[in-house]
Amino acid sequence: MSAAxxxxxxxxxxxxxxxxxxxxxxxxxxxxxxxxxxxxVASWIYVFGVASIASLIVIVVSGSILALKGPAxxxxxxxxxxxxxxxxxxxxxxxxxxxxxLWGKYxxxxxRGGRTRVWITGAxxxxxxxxxxxxxxxxxxxxxxxxxxxxxxxxxNAVGVGAFFNVLNFGQMYSWHILLLPxxxxxxxxxxxxxxxKHGVVPPFELERRKAALTAAGAPGxxxxxxxxxxGERS
Amino acid sequence: MSPLGPNDDTQPWKGRYAPYDLVKELCIAVGxxxxxxxxxxxxxxxxxxxxxxxxxxxxxxxxxxxxxxxKELDGTSPIAEYGPPYNHNGTGQEAWILKPQKxxxxxxxxxxxxxFVVGPLAMIPNDxxxxxxxxxxxxxxxxxxxxxxxxxxxxxxxxxxxxEEKKTPPNTVSExxxxxxxxxxxxxxxxxxxxxxxxxxAQSGGVDGSLLTSKQFFQTDYTKPLLFMAEGGLLSERAEQxxxxxxxxxxxxxTGSYPGQAWLWLYALWYQVEPIKSSPNADILVMLVMGxxxxxxxxxxxxxxxxxxxxxxxxxxLIWREHYRSEQxx
Numbered sequence: 001m002s003a004a005x006x007x008x009x010x011x012x013x014x015x016x017x018x019x020x021x022x023x024x025x026x027x028x029x030x031x032x033x034x035x036x037x038x039x040x041v042a043s044w045i046y047v048f049g050v051a052s053i054a055s056l057i058v059i060v061v062s063g064s065i066l067a068l069k070g071p072a073x074x075x076x077x078x079x080x081x082x083x084x085x086x087x088x089x090x091x092x093x094x095x096x097x098x099x100x101x102l103w104g105k106y107x108x109x110x111x112r113g114g115r116t117r118v119w120i121t122g123a124x125x126x127x128x129x130x131x132x133x134x135x136x137x138x139x140x141x142x143x144x145x146x147x148x149x150x151x152x153x154x155x156x157n158a159v160g161v162g163a164f165f166n167v168l169n170f171g172q173m174y175s176w177h178i179l180l181l182p183x184x185x186x187x188x189x190x191x192x193x194x195x196x197x198k199h200g201v202v203p204p205f206e207l208e209r210r211k212a213a214l215t216a217a218g219a220p221g222x223x224x225x226x227x228x229x230x231x232g233e234r235s
Numbered sequence: 236m237s238p239l240g241p242n243d244d245t246q247p248w249k250g251r252y253a254p255y256d257l258v259k260e261l262c263i264a265v266g267x268x269x270x271x272x273x274x275x276x277x278x279x280x281x282x283x284x285x286x287x288x289x290x291x292x293x294x295x296x297x298x299x300x301x302x303x304x305x306k307e308l309d310g311t312s313p314i315a316e317y318g319p320p321y322n323h324n325g326t327g328q329e330a331w332i333l334k335p336q337k338x339x340x341x342x343x344x345x346x347x348x349x350x351f352v353v354g355p356l357a358m359i360p361n362d363x364x365x366x367x368x369x370x371x372x373x374x375x376x377x378x379x380x381x382x383x384x385x386x387x388x389x390x391x392x393x394x395x396x397x398x399e400e401k402k403t404p405p406n407t408v409s410e411x412x413x414x415x416x417x418x419x420x421x422x423x424x425x426x427x428x429x430x431x432x433x434x435x436x437a438q439s440g441g442v443d444g445s446l447l448t449s450k451q452f453f454q455t456d457y458t459k460p461l462l463f464m465a466e467g468g469l470l471s472e473r474a475e476q477x478x479x480x481x482x483x484x485x486x487x488x489x490t491g492s493y494p495g496q497a498w499l500w501l502y503a504l505w506y507q508v509e510p511i512k513s514s515p516n517a518d519i520l521v522m523l524v525m526g527x528x529x530x531x532x533x534x535x536x537x538x539x540x541x542x543x544x545x546x547x548x549x550x551x552x553l554i555w556r557e558h559y560r561s562e563q564x565x
Contacts, residue, residue, distance in 0.1 A: 037255035038248045040558035047264075054264035058272050075283060084283075085276035088493075092275075093268055095498045108554060109545040111536035113245030123533045133496060137489075143284040144490050147474050149457075150465040151485055155502075158328040158518035159526075160335030163320045163342040168462065171455025203248050204555040205546060 032197050040204050045108075048101035049196075055094035056189060060182065062087040067178050071141060071170075091133055098126060110202040118199060121192040128184050135177035138167050149173075282491040284477070289446070289460060292469040293437035298408055300437060301415045301430050302391040303466040307347035308426070309384035314462050315347040321462070322346065328519040336519070343458055351463050355445040356433055365432045368425035375424070383424035390417050413438060481506055501525065 065083045066074060074080035102122065111119040138149040149167045156162040166172055293300040306312035310324065318325025320342040327336030356369055372380060390407035397404035407418040415434060417427065436442055446460040464470055474480055477490040484503040489495030505511050505521040514520060536542055545551060552559060 033257055035255060035257075036252035039251045039253050039561070040248070040555055041255075042253075042557045043554050045554055050260055050264045051268060053261065054268040057265050058269050062272075081280065081283065082276060085279075085281035086272045088281045089272040089275040089279075090268070092494055092497075093272060097268075099498070104554065106535065107545045107548075107550040109542065109551075111542070112243050113247075116536045119536050120533055123535070127529055127532070130498060133498070137496060140283075141286065142282075142490075143286050143473060143477075144282065146286050146461060146464075147470060147477075147479050150461055150470065151479075151481070155518045155522050157320055158336055158516075159522045160339035162336075163339035166320075166343060166456075166458060168458040169456040174455070200248065203245060204558050205551050206244060206246070 026198055027194060032194075034197070038201060038203065041201050045100075045104035046201075048097045048104060051097040052094060052101050053189065053193070055090055055097055056185070058090040059087060059094055060186070062090055063178065063182070071139065071174060075141065087136075091136070095129070095133070098129070102126060105202075108202055109205075112202055113199065115195070115199045115202055118192065118195045121188055121195060125185060125188040125192060128181065128188060132177065132181035132185055134167075135173045135181060139170060139174045139177050141170070145170075279493070282489060282493050284473075284490045287464060287469055287473065288440070289437050289443045289464055290440040292464055292467050293434055293442070294413060296468055297410055297413055297415045297434055297438075298391065298394065299468045301417070301434055302388070302395050303463070304352055304433055305384055305388040305391060305426065305430060307351040307463070307466070308353075308429075309381055309388055310348060311388070312347055312466050314345060314466060328516040330516055330519045330523055333519070333523070345459065345462065350459055351446070352429065352433060355436060355442050356429055358445050359432060359436055359441065362432065364428055368428035368432075371425040372429060379424070383422065383426045386419045386421035387417060387423040387426040387430065389421075390419060501528070 062083050066080070066087060069080060074084035105119065105122065134148075134152065138145050138152065152167045153162055156165060156167060165176075289300075303312065307315060310316070314321060316325050318327040319336050319340055322341060322345055327334065329337070353369070353373070356365060359365060372383070375383070390405065394404040394408040409416045413434075414431065417423075417430075419427075433442065436445075442463075443460060446463060447454050447457065450456075471480065475483070477488070479485060479488050479490070484500070485506065487496045487499035487503045502521060502525055505524055506517060511517050511520050511524075531538060531541075
């Protein structure tokens with residue numbers, strides 16, 4: 001039995017169709033999952049972006065295993081301690097590669113060519129990752145957690161945050177650590193990656209002598225005139 | 236419009252493309268980082284120092300415990316005078332006209348006299364001496380309660396101060412078999428009996444339990460036991476051994492020789508710098524400085540000077556050296 005095709009819906013009225021069309025316009029499949037990269041993307045510094053995502057995946061997987069068994073499991077089993085160690089080193093690697101990635105992107109001025117939101121989502125991800133890690137440290141249920149919580153409370157209380165974010169409350173911190181903050185980090189990283197795919201990897205600075213040559217040849221945009229397209233796209 | 240305005244001469248890439256397999260790259264990266272994490276785990280594991288308890292504190296440092304407890308009773312402990320979010324006995328920290336600690340109010344109310352001393356004592360059964368002492372204390376006027384507690388606290392505080400300054404302490408406080416004997420110069424009323432009972436209860440683990448389960452059976456909020464324990468010397472003694480004190484760059488460190496929260500180095504740095512270091516409002520000042528710096532970090536593309544520095548300092552020539560070399564060859 002063959003199903004009749006659904007009646008055509010006027011695009012202007014269907015939220016679903018409009019959402020799909022906008023999504024595909026912004027990120028066509030070949031742009032979302034490209035099989036080619038501009039030749040200037042040839043440096044070890046580019047490894048740190050994907051390494052940040054890879055570290056986040058390691059953190060989420062190891063953290064999920066810890067969450068499945070409950071917060072006390074890792075204290076009394078070798079397997080639990082093993083996964084806690086992977087989780088901890090995943091966090092250390094995540095921050096290390098993310099900081100290198102951020103410094104690399106700063107020296108590339110990676111916000112150029114309409115990529116401001118790419119920088120902002122990356123910077124906010126780093127800032128949200130800090131309390132995500134802090135809530136993990138105060139959820140450890142060991143001496144480290146006791147000490148960090150009693151010290152961190154003063155800074156948070158001083159700015160009023162302690163009124164609704166109590167680092168001495170294990171239950172609250174555990175909830176923030178395994179759900180609310182990781183979801184925020186993952187959503188920010190997803191937005192960041194989609195923006196990178198949309199705008200492409202920021203191209204190199206034009207060297208002065210090359211700019212002069214382009215200007216002399218009358219190339220469009222060589223004098224700093226505005227342009228609509230973005231670098232990194234296949235033309 | 237680009238934040239760099241007319242100076243942003245970034246052009247769409249019209250040059251060559253090289254084959255690229257995004258999914259393969261991600262899989263390789265996950266494998267490599269996963270292996271590195273496993274390798275670090277095998278080599279270094281992770282720290283897990285057992286937590287301290289109020290029972291340990293009371294057993295290992297009975298005089299310190301009683302000193303802290305009597306300050307909770309007479310309302311002179313740091314938490315008793317903290318202010319919001321715990322009580323109204325202090326105004327909290329402020330900077331210029333900013334008083335967020337005060338504005339947000341008391342959200343986790345703590346009455347140190349009731350919560351840390353009288354409440355746990357009231358839960359101890361079958362002790363007629365304690366019951367009588369508690370009844371006498373509760374029936375007394377506030378002024379009398381204060382005088383009793385201060386009479387008991389004075390020799391303890393003098394001893395603690397002398398030990399801190401590494402001087403010979405007055406012969407008014409002695410420890411014997413886990414008990415503390417305090418020679419008071421004035422009338423301390425029922426306070427010595429109350430303190431002895433609280434110490435014995437704490438040593439048996441009773442205070443740990445009573446502070447945790449005071450609200451309900453299932454409990455995950457450790458605010459009271461942690462605040463009480465932090466008033467004593469056990470936690471800070473352990474923290475000093477693990478280089479975790481504020482002047483040792485505090486909580487960015489971790490027990491053992493692990494990297495800890497190295498990304499908090501800038502927070503910790505401000506606590507080492509005058510005038511913040513000695514300010515009574517150090518915490519709010521550090522948080523405000525970090526708030527401004529965090530905002531600046533997000534807004535780097537818009538900050539004149541900072542946003543053109545990458546163009547002025549040619550680190551980019553190192554990053555894109557292959558690209559520039561290939562351009563030269565054309």
